[in-house]
Amino acid sequence: MAPAGSTSSERVGSRSFAGRCFVGPVFDYTWIGAGASLPVLALVLYGNRLPALAPLATSVGQLTDPALLPFVVLLLSSTHFAASTVRLYTKPGAFTALPFVTLVLPLVFLALLTLCVFQSGLLGHSLQVLYLTWSPYHYAAQAYGLAVMYCVRSGCALGGRSKNLLRALALAPFAYVFVHMRGIGLDWLLPPSWLALPPVHASLAGLADLLWIASLAGPLLLFGAFARRATPMPAIAPLLLVVNALWWLALPPLQAFVWATFFHGIQYLAIVVIFHVRERTARGRSGQSWLASAALFYAACLALGYALFSCLPQAYVFAGASTTESVLLVTAAVNLHHFVVDGFIWKLGRRDTNRAVVEAGVALAPAA
Amino acid sequence: MARLYRALGIAAALLFAGGVLLGFVQSLRATARPPALSLDPKDHLRDFVRRGDYERVLGELDAELRLETSPERRFDALVRKGRLLAYLGRRDEAVALYREALAIDPTRADARAWLLAALAASGRNADVIPEYREILARVPGDPVLHSNFAYALERVGDADGALLEYQRALELAPDLPQANFGLGRLLHVLGRSAEAVAPLERATSLRPELAGGYVWLANACRDAGRGDEAVASYRKALALEPRLYGLRMELSHLLIAIGRRDEAVAELRRALADRPDDPVVLNNLAWLLATGVEVTPAAADEAVALARRSSERESDAAALDTLGAALAAAGRFGEASRAARKALEQARAQGDTAVADAIAERLRGYAAKKRAIDVPAPAPSAEGRDS
Numbered sequence: 001m002a003p004a005g006s007t008s009s010e011r012v013g014s015r016s017f018a019g020r021c022f023v024g025p026v027f028d029y030t031w032i033g034a035g036a037s038l039p040v041l042a043l044v045l046y047g048n049r050l051p052a053l054a055p056l057a058t059s060v061g062q063l064t065d066p067a068l069l070p071f072v073v074l075l076l077s078s079t080h081f082a083a084s085t086v087r088l089y090t091k092p093g094a095f096t097a098l099p100f101v102t103l104v105l106p107l108v109f110l111a112l113l114t115l116c117v118f119q120s121g122l123l124g125h126s127l128q129v130l131y132l133t134w135s136p137y138h139y140a141a142q143a144y145g146l147a148v149m150y151c152v153r154s155g156c157a158l159g160g161r162s163k164n165l166l167r168a169l170a171l172a173p174f175a176y177v178f179v180h181m182r183g184i185g186l187d188w189l190l191p192p193s194w195l196a197l198p199p200v201h202a203s204l205a206g207l208a209d210l211l212w213i214a215s216l217a218g219p220l221l222l223f224g225a226f227a228r229r230a231t232p233m234p235a236i237a238p239l240l241l242v243v244n245a246l247w248w249l250a251l252p253p254l255q256a257f258v259w260a261t262f263f264h265g266i267q268y269l270a271i272v273v274i275f276h277v278r279e280r281t282a283r284g285r286s287g288q289s290w291l292a293s294a295a296l297f298y299a300a301c302l303a304l305g306y307a308l309f310s311c312l313p314q315a316y317v318f319a320g321a322s323t324t325e326s327v328l329l330v331t332a333a334v335n336l337h338h339f340v341v342d343g344f345i346w347k348l349g350r351r352d353t354n355r356a357v358v359e360a361g362v363a364l365a366p367a368a
Numbered sequence: 369m370a371r372l373y374r375a376l377g378i379a380a381a382l383l384f385a386g387g388v389l390l391g392f393v394q395s396l397r398a399t400a401r402p403p404a405l406s407l408d409p410k411d412h413l414r415d416f417v418r419r420g421d422y423e424r425v426l427g428e429l430d431a432e433l434r435l436e437t438s439p440e441r442r443f444d445a446l447v448r449k450g451r452l453l454a455y456l457g458r459r460d461e462a463v464a465l466y467r468e469a470l471a472i473d474p475t476r477a478d479a480r481a482w483l484l485a486a487l488a489a490s491g492r493n494a495d496v497i498p499e500y501r502e503i504l505a506r507v508p509g510d511p512v513l514h515s516n517f518a519y520a521l522e523r524v525g526d527a528d529g530a531l532l533e534y535q536r537a538l539e540l541a542p543d544l545p546q547a548n549f550g551l552g553r554l555l556h557v558l559g560r561s562a563e564a565v566a567p568l569e570r571a572t573s574l575r576p577e578l579a580g581g582y583v584w585l586a587n588a589c590r591d592a593g594r595g596d597e598a599v600a601s602y603r604k605a606l607a608l609e610p611r612l613y614g615l616r617m618e619l620s621h622l623l624i625a626i627g628r629r630d631e632a633v634a635e636l637r638r639a640l641a642d643r644p645d646d647p648v649v650l651n652n653l654a655w656l657l658a659t660g661v662e663v664t665p666a667a668a669d670e671a672v673a674l675a676r677r678s679s680e681r682e683s684d685a686a687a688l689d690t691l692g693a694a695l696a697a698a699g700r701f702g703e704a705s706r707a708a709r710k711a712l713e714q715a716r717a718q719g720d721t722a723v724a725d726a727i728a729e730r731l732r733g734y735a736a737k738k739r740a741i742d743v744p745a746p747a748p749s750a751e752g753r754d755s
Contacts (some may be wrong), residue, residue: 125435183437314390316391
């Protein structure tokens, strides 16, 4: 018997490669699966080589135009960082279940940030590198988490080994960036003279190549391996992993950080709004329509995002820090706080409300 | 513990809210606007640059260099700081930063170009040469680089090397204006004016809007004995830059030298229209009018008037000599002799033997009531009076 609110084509345990979506296949695959980023990536990388596509490629490129970029960053990126905080403080039972994270962690981060701003030469630089090194891990972990979520939701049983393999493939792009990208990861931890040693350099180059292949081919092979099962792996699972891999492997480093942030932000906002709205609906908080609920949540994220990234740095400027230190280190600290909080708010424990949302498949019903 | 956590949570919330409010107010106070959305440090620098607060900009760039992890962004920050320091005249510091940037990425031609510019502006011409060799080893087929290298070699006195590099540039790009111009100019300076004409003609045909090309072409044609072509080039330069006083004087000298005196008079009249009180122009025009083959009474009177104006401003031997010639042309030989005697005294006092001899010769002529028509033009006092 299908759970209430799910369509017949999305019954748990059905042999459907589309899997059980939260909203619908088109929405889920486009925005949560970040399928929309594939044509954008193609345009960014190759659009200007094809005359017919050059105007479109130019239009897409204008999203990164200095005049437009700050708005895009606010609407997609800053809000997504703020969303984890808003989610944390609106999640039922969060204060009880996570007292340290909700009540103490913000103060810890504020103190750490302040220390780093005024000791930027040593601590600030380390904070910055830590954030940039952790960032691809976070993106990979999000892709893994969403893939597992869809597998659970679609009834695709992931055993211990399969889950570990899925995790390893999801983290392969992070490992690639860790060993390959200059200025962060291994380049940060080890002396340049060590990395320049020919055997080390050759080994790392070979490892990077393997990780490249594993990142792109691995998820597809795993998907193929599950294809013959009674309940196959939903296609969105490998899509999540492959798209994340393409962001980090196909784009130059600076572009990767820009475009990955955009689509990761959209992905995150989509899923967090779904969870927020469905929880409220499940708790009977249906005084608002789902649209109003989603809009309020996004508005709170927008306000907090602006406060965090634009206003807070100016407080440090007032205290005598340079604008550059303030902006860069606030960004780093907010990112790191987001990474830590995310590790707590997306758990799928048996008694967690997240689990109920994943498994119940409650539709986004209009307000009564 | 719960109460402690609650207290810490409230403290964090208050601190955060206070920080946000403080930041908002700070932005209004500093810029009269709410805090900007941009998270790019470069965007925040623009306000400081607009206000001319360059020390603040340098501080911000230092902060960026402390924090940046990406080699590309470090490179970018080093070059930006170098360019600002160069703009502020702190070129040695700029050079050090450009070198630091090139240590990150030696292949970047833009940073090397800034380095070269800073070295050249500092007068460190010798340091420029190895940098050019380095960049040309990486980018051997760039004609502009070869041309710029040629110019740098000129400045350190390596004319042979400069010629080779200009020729190399022109092998790669025969229509490169700066290489044609540079080659022609260098050949002319080396005394090879006949060879200089062709590349200079090419340069002027490629960049007809630049007066300087025509000037060099004119000089080369003049020294190569191609007077008519030189005159044409001078005129083209003057058509582009009519107020080039020194050029008009050069043209007038050339016209006199090739026997086109009437045109020389016309050019001097044009010069006088621009600078009516210039003693050199007054002097030279007066001399021409007074020493023509046939001098009308009107021309003689005009010559006297001009010569008097000149000698009132610059009472040197040349001016007094011209006054004497003008008075003689007007038939006033007694006055001419008196002026010539004063000129002779001055010339002897200055130790200018050649001029003194010429004046003495004319003085004898005036005594015999002869005009100074066959006497060479006086040594022009125009040199040093060009401005």
